[in-house]
Amino acid sequence: MDTSLTNVDSVNAVIKIEVKKADYQPKVDEAIKSFRKKANIPGFRPGTVPTSMVKKMYGKSIMAEEINKLVGESLYSYIQENKINVLGEPLPNIEQQQPIDFAAETDYDFYFDIALAPEIxxxxxxxxxxxxxxxxxxxxxxxxxxxxxxxxxGKYETVEEGAKATDLIKGDVVELENGQPKEDGIKVENAVLMASYMKNEEEQTKFVGVEKGAVIVFNPGKAYDGNETEIASFLHIDKDKVEAIAPEFQFTVNEITRYREADLDQxxxxxxxxxxxxxxxxxxxxxxxxxxxxxxxxxxxxxxxxxxxxxxxxxxxxLEFPDAFLKRWLLTSNTEKIG
Structure with missing residues (x-):
């Protein structure tokens, strides 16, 4: 088997691999022998299928596989042994490569385009x-x-002084009707809010400066600008019930906690x-x-x-690069991945 390289230009070359029958026939015969031992053909026990039948039925595909394997090994060995600095992977040469008839069982020539890395x-x-x-x-x-x-x-600490807008205020929430707790109305124990998170400044101000035990009347819908998700989360109700809530709720402050930054200490x-x-x-x-x-x-x-x-x-x-080859290689590679 002979392998040779022909430079097309400074960044393109063609590798020709001449495969003689003597190069592939022993491998094909060995492959057929191995296949015959495992072949499962009706009417024959494994290992008893006649070689002539195996050749007739599978000889062409076996030979194609062995020749392709031999050509691939030869191609990459030639590139490595000759220290050819290539870009991408070799591709079959479209112009020189003739159709391969494996049934002919003759000598074959294979042509591959390769891209040469520019000399720097x-x-x-x-x-x-x-x-x-x-x-x-x-x-x-x-x-x-x-x-x-x-x-x-830092960490949260309970404070007794008036609440700031950024403090966490924990308390009990009761839905009101005519200024009094609504019968069967919404009640939430230990609800938590932060005034600065409210969208409405008027409602937000109601919670600034309050102390433990204070009672505030406010409008959740107004405080959270009608945001159903936020209101439902605060009142522990389903979103579809937000529209029916009363405009006034009572909030009794149970605890005020404030985030205190860590001291600059040990x-x-x-x-x-x-x-x-x-x-x-x-x-x-x-x-x-x-x-x-x-x-x-x-x-x-x-x-x-x-x-x-x-x-x-x-x-x-x-630097000159083999643009046409690289485009073709990328297109081929992507097509194979998609396929």
Whole structure:
């Protein structure tokens, strides 16, 4: 079996594989023998089917499979052994490849198009320098990160003072009718709301400054701007019942909790960086600065890689690519995946 390469141009070539009968016949005979042992043909026990019958019924397909396998192995071995730098995968040559008649049992020629990677010639010297930009971390960035840590590691605490718009207020809700609890009306124990979440400023103001034990009369429909999902969730009812609710509800405050940010102390230091890793505020700020710097390092690396690529592209100059082949290869590959 002979394999040869013919250059079409600097980025395209054709590989020709000449397969002689002597190359494939032993493999075909062995494959037929193996198939005969397993063949399940009516009227014959396994292993007793005549070889001539196996050849007649399956010889052509067996030979095609063995030749294709032999050609594929030869093609990729030739590319690897000759260290040919190809793009994509070899494709059958449309112009030179003749129809293959495996029934002829003769010598066969196979032609494949390959795309050659363009030869890149460039020289780099000590004069070729690229700056690596390290992003500076200023005190404002450190302050913002510390503020984020304090917020993340804070906790809710019960307060006795007047509620703020951002406090969580827990209480009992009762539907009213003519200023009195409605008979068989809606009642919700330990309902929770946050005034700042309300859409209506007038209703929101009713809850700002209230203390435990306060009784507020408000309109949920107005407070949540008629949003059926939010109203149903707050009153623990189905959405289709929202339209029928009364315009006034009574809310009795049972508890007010407020989210308090973590203090800038050893407890916070330990939660962020581990026990006793840092013990002073200056050391904590320094570690925060290091953390931000490490998080920004990938951006610096990316910028550096872009600059390196730009320099190398400039050094390489205009490169020729086998556009027609690559388009055909991509189209073939996508068609096979879809199929």
């Amino acid at each position: 010639k460039m020289s780099l010297t000590k004069k070729d320098k690229i700056n690596y930009y390290k992003i500076a971390v200023d005190e404002e960035m450190v302050d913002k990160q510390i503020a984020s840590y304090k917020a993340n590691f 407890e916070l230091f330990d939660k962020v960086f581990g026990p006793n890793t840092v013990t002073t505020e200056p050391d904590f700020r320094a570690r925060v600065k290091e953390t931000i710097s490490s998080q920004l390092a990938p951006d610096s690396d990316y910028k550096f890689l872009l600059d390196v690529r730009q320099l190398l592209e400039k050094k390489a100059g205009n």
